[in-house]
Each structure stands twice: as C-alpha cells, then as structure tokens.
Amino acid sequence: MNERVGAPLAMARVLRVLVVESEASERRRLVDSLAREPGVDVVGETANPEHAVALAASILPDVVLLAANLEDTSHAEIVAKLHSAAPKAHVLVLTRAVDGDALADALRAGASGYIVRNLDGGFMADTLRSTVEHGGPFRFRANAIDCPSLPVSPLSRRERQTLTLVAEGWTNKQIARELGVAESTVKVHVQHILRKLKLESRVQAAVYAAENGLALKH
Numbered sequence: 001m002n003e004r005v006g007a008p009l010a011m012a013r014v015l016r017v018l019v020v021e022s023e024a025s026e027r028r029r030l031v032d033s034l035a036r037e038p039g040v041d042v043v044g045e046t047a048n049p050e051h052a053v054a055l056a057a058s059i060l061p062d063v064v065l066l067a068a069n070l071e072d073t074s075h076a077e078i079v080a081k082l083h084s085a086a087p088k089a090h091v092l093v094l095t096r097a098v099d100g101d102a103l104a105d106a107l108r109a110g111a112s113g114y115i116v117r118n119l120d121g122g123f124m125a126d127t128l129r130s131t132v133e134h135g136g137p138f139r140f141r142a143n144a145i146d147c148p149s150l151p152v153s154p155l156s157r158r159e160r161q162t163l164t165l166v167a168e169g170w171t172n173k174q175i176a177r178e179l180g181v182a183e184s185t186v187k188v189h190v191q192h193i194l195r196k197l198k199l200e201s202r203v204q205a206a207v208y209a210a211e212n213g214l215a216l217k218h
Contacts, residue, residue: 015128018044018061020052020078021094030065030094037125049078057085063128064091065115076105083110090131115203123171127203154196162189166202167209 017034019042021027031042044055049066056064064082066075079091093106093114107113112131115124155163158179165175172190176183190202199205 013039015040015063015125015132016043016059016061017041017128018046018052018055018059018064018089020046020049020064021067022047023067026067034125037122040125040128049073052078053081053085056082056089060086061089062132064089065094065128066091066111067094074105075111076109079106079109079111092128092131114207123202130201130203155193159189159193159196162186163193163205163209166190166193167206 017040019027019030021030027045031045034040034042043059043061046052046055082091090112093111095114115127162175172183172186175186193205197208
C-alpha cells in the first residue's frame with residue numbers, strides 16, 4: 001500500500017503537506033523536493049485518492065497536493081471528499097497542462113487552485129505558504145479563474161521565450177543558461193512580463209502561459 005504517515009511537528013509555522021500522486025517516481029521527486037525546504041513537513045503520501053481522504057481525516061494537513069493524472073477518478077469528487085475529511089485543508093491540483101473544464105469543476109468543489117507540475121521545490125513551497133496564508137493563488141469567480149486574460153502581443157520575442165520556460169518551472173539560473181544571457185537579464189525579463197501582463201507572481205505567469213498556449217506540452 002503506497003502510503004506513509006509522518007508524526008506531526010510541534011512547530012507552529014511548519015507547513016503540513018499531504019502528497020497524492022499515482023506515479024511512484026514523480027511522488028518520490030515531489031516528496032524529496034519539498035522535504036528539503038525549511039518549514040515544510042510532508043506528513044503523508046499516497047498513490048490512491050481514497051487513501052488520501054482517510055489520511056487527510058487522520059493527519060489534518062494544511063495543504064493537499066493532488067496530482068492531475070489520477071485514473072478513473074473525478075478530481076471534483078476527490079476535492080469534495082478531502083474537504084469533508086479535513087475542512088481546513090487547502091487542495092491544490094498539480095498539472096502539466098491546463099484543462100479548463102476539469103479545473104473549473106475542481107474549483108467549484110473547493111480546490112484553492114492549481115500548480116504547474118515542474119516547479120522547483122523552493123517555488124512550490126512558497127506557493128503552498130501563500131495558499132495557506134492568503135487562501136490560494138487563484139480564486140474561482142463567475143465560472144472563471146481570477147487571473148487576467150490579456151493578449152500576448154505586448155511581450156517581446158525574448159520575453160515570450162522566458163515566459164514559456166517560467167511556465168515549465170525553470171529557475172532564473174536555468175533560463176539564463178538556456179538563453180545564453182545573464183541571470184540578471186532574466187530577472188528583468190520576468191519583471192517586464194509581470195508588469196506588461198498585469199500579473200502579480202511567477203505562478204500567475206505560469207498559468208497565463210498555459211492558458212494561452214505558451215507552455216510546452218509533455
């Protein structure tokens with residue numbers, strides 16, 4: 001049975017995370033990546049969504065990372081069950097590409113938002129903290145995600161390249177190496193992207209890229 005339960009930590013600011021991922025290698029990567037982040041404790045992991053509901057009820061995590069590749073299961077149904085089992089837990093869907101209808105259903109069921117799967121551990125940990133502190137990076141309103149949908153045209157060619165790599169979860173250092181520019185130049189590109197598209201964070205930029213066909217397909 002692919003599940004593990006860790007002992008709760010007494011530190012008030014430790015973020016307690018439950019990882020739900022059917023692919024063993026991907027689950028191990030997520031757990032190991034988050035475990036390296038200070039203030040994050042992976043208190044449970046499982047491949048089975050029904051096990052996730054039982055685990056959530058017993059360990060009461062702050063955040064549940066729910067993989068988008070679960071088989072034979074409605075994410076909206078699992079999100080609803082998770083909220084019933086652990087009402088204070090925030091559920092974030094992990095995805096490689098944005099499926100608007102499926103995400104809308106998950107958000108209606110109570111999910112706080114979604115995260116692009118290839119984010120590095122530090123960025124993902126920051127997103128989890130932001131979700132707990134502010135209620136989620138994206139909120140569902142009037143059948144739409146509260147994330148600006150603006151034309152891509154204001155971006156230069158290099159900014160579009162940078163945005164695509166941001167959506168893939170690349171760090172500034174990795175983007176700089178890929179594009180053959182200085183890391184400081186990448187930081188400027190990211191700042192310009194956020195300003196031009198009226199976005200507030202790299203997470204919103206990643207979502208924007210996916211929704212506008214700029215994210216690479218896997």
